[in-house]
Amino acid sequence: MSNLEGENVKVMRAKAVLLALVLLLLLWQVLAWIVNLAILPSPWEVGQTLIRELGRDLPGHFLASFWRVFASTLLAILFASPLGLMLGQSKPLNRFFAPVIYLLYPIPKVVLLPIVVLFLGIGDVSKIFMIFLILFFQILVLVRDQAATLRPELIQSVRSLGAGRRALFRYVYFPASIPAILTALRQSVGTAVAVLYVAELFATQKGLGYYIYLKGSNLFDYPAMYAGVVAMSVLGFGLYFVVDWLERKLCPWQFAR
Amino acid sequence: MIQVRNLTFEYTTDQPVFHDFNWSINKGEAWTILGPSGCGKSTLLYLIAGLRQSLSGEILVDGEQLIRPRPQSGLIIQDYGLLPWATVRDNVRLGLDIRRFYGPDGKHAPFEGKVSDADVTFWLEKLGLKEQAEKFSGQISGGQRQRCAIARTLVLQPDLLLMDEPFSSLDAPTRESLQNLMIELWQQHNLTMITVTHLIEEAAILGQKILLLNEPPNLTANVIENTSFDKPDIRSDPEYLHLCQILREKMSK
Secondary structure, eight states, X not given: OOHHHHHHHHHHHHHHHHHHHXXXXXXXXXXXXXXXXXXXXXXXXXXXXXXXXXXTTHHHHHHHHHHHXXXXXXXXXXXXXXXXXXXXXXXXXXXXXXXXXXXXXXXXXXGGHHHHHHHHOSSHHHHHHXXXXXXXHHHHHHHHHHXXXXXXXXXXXXXXXXXXXXXXXXXXXXHHHHHHHHHHHHHHHHHHHHHHHHHHTSSOSSSHHHHHHIIIIISOOHXXXXXXXXXXXXXXXXXXXXXXXXXXXXXXXXXXX | OEEEEEEEEESSTTOEEEEEEEEEEOTXXXXXXXXXXXXXXXXXXXXXXXXXXXSEEXXXXXXXXXXXXXXXXXXXXXXXXXXXXXXXXXXXXXHHHHHHHHOSOSSSSOSSOOOOHHHHHHHHHHTTOTTTTTSBGGGSOHHHHHHHXXXXXXXXXXXXXXXXXXXXXXXXXXXXXXXXXXXXXXXXTTOEEEEEESOHHHHHHHOSEEEEOOSSOBOSOEEEEOTTTTOTTGGGOHHHXXXXXXXXXXXXX
């Protein structure tokens, strides 16, 4: 693909996404007109509230939520990817751990939240740990499977060029795990934000989950509640967008035709 | 150049692939190892590459006992062994990067090496990959991928080139042009070359001498001299065709 073509595809994609956004906002507006209730304010009203709230405490809550997702993502990558690489390349090790992962992987981690809170308290740590759990297993499994697809012939041929353990890690295992990590993040960043929302409903004073709950159920300030929902969506979408961008930046061969 | 002495190797106990096997080859020779699948021909090549260890006996390459891959040996495999995330140029440069990564330690890289990025460009051009240099390996044809693997190996200036079924998955015209190219490179660069193949024609084209292996265990080296080697228009030469016939008969025994 030439650069010019690539740029054109990018512009077209951006246009399509923008159009979809406008359509969704229109649909919302129409629904708000039809329903005509305080619990469904129009996008215009919510937009104005959002701008007003941005001057108040919304950014603080946003940053608190963002920090929790960011920290847990970083920790999950740091712990899960080396482990995944090890399991993917060592059959005996994988034979030993595979049943354990098989049992733990499908558990909806969010049900562990009350237990995590009991052990780690109501602060940031319990929330970061919750999201960490979700991302950890996703990255672990995908990196493991990716590492297992690296054929022994490829490893042998790179070894024949002089690579020992360290060079293999640097030139083969490390670059091979990046797409797996990004795929894992793309698949689970939505779940992570959803679980974060639930986690922030628990005895806390910071975060978008708390903000949405406070505005809606306690203060009956519905436009502000909707502004919180929009902020949380922006957080989810923003993270997804970053992962998407990183994938294109770091794994260009996957898009090359 | 290579001495295989009393080599014994087995995957499962009591079923040796090689037992007390002796074989030697001289510097600058072009050898092929021919045999049916499961005869141990690839195993022998990987033993010489230092990527497998024998049960007993020893392999000497250039007078030194082999305990790990030698930096001066190059290996080319059937499915190319290219990194999918690296461009053709970066794949060709991989050996250089690895050598820079370790420095000239004599173990992973030779003590004296004067390979530079200019050599990478030289080999890309020599093997007709200049246009493909910035493409990823998934974007080029099988023949181009194998050219890339050849460039990657030869840029490190090996004295011994080992090839494991290098052209078996390519179509006939591509295979023949690469076979011709290898003969050319072998002559130009004073290589010692060993090619493992299950194709009778390939064995007769790439080998001055042919080591014929059969059902294991292999106890003695069965060597056939190839008098038609390196003749012009070898593929229609009567001597070559006769050799192919002999090899065919020996293999079906």
